[in-house]
Amino acid sequence: MILVVDGRKFYVSKTYLSYQSRYFANLFSEASKDSGRSEMELKDVNPEDLQYYLDILYGGNGIDVNGILVIAKMYNTPLVLHKCEEFLIEKSELELRKKLELAGKYGLDELKKLCLDRIITKEDILSVLPENINKMDHESMAEILKKTLALI
Structure with missing residues (x-):
């Protein structure tokens, strides 16, 4: 064909x-x-x-x-x-933010888990947040919120 x-x-x-x-x-x-x-x-x-x-x-x-x-x-x-x-x-060698975005957008669960596991500090959290937070998938956002609350 x-x-x-x-x-x-x-x-x-x-x-x-x-x-x-x-x-x-x-x-x-x-x-x-x-x-x-x-x-x-x-x-x-x-x-x-x-x-x-x-x-x-x-x-x-x-x-x-x-x-x-x-x-x-x-x-x-x-x-x-x-x-x-x-x-x-x-x-x-894409940045963590871009990898997490692709993982959420295309349902790449293993990549998403790896990216979320690498988010440990306040700086890590800030580095992965997109300019428009509404574009982040809900599962990733929930995990980032949990990590943020754990740092308080």
């Missing part, structure tokens, strides 16, 4: 992609009704992010974790979400 994004073509295995993503399984199932269709256009996707997503899915190392997470969540691909979480835990 050929996926087309903004005129750029991506050659993929329908079987593998369907196995990894319920979104693609449903999409390809619908496309099979048009039996002669070998190309499918995807909208609302950045082609570079899709390239990173496919790279991760097929065993490579992506570069833009945030872009990959957007697509992995959009296309419901647990394997890619897990690989991104592993990267963020083991190799990423």
Whole structure:
């Protein structure tokens, strides 16, 4: 199957992609009704992010974790979400605030726990609070409130 994004073509295995993503399984199932269709256009996707997503899915190392997470969540691909979480835990040098934000936004529970465990001091608490506190997920905010109260 050929996926087309903004005129750029991506050659993929329908079987593998369907196995990894319920979104693609449903999409390809619908496309099979048009039996002669070998190309499918995807909208609302950045082609570079899709390239990173496919790279991760097929065993490579992506570069833009945030872009990959957007697509992995959009296309419901647990394997890619897990690989991104592993990267963020083991190799990423992103600041703690950004990691905690990504963990909350994409349901990366292991990363969230690790980030929250690293918050020990008042300075740590201040460093992870976003400018707009309403954007933080409720679970993280509750844990930070508990840590704040423990310091009083």
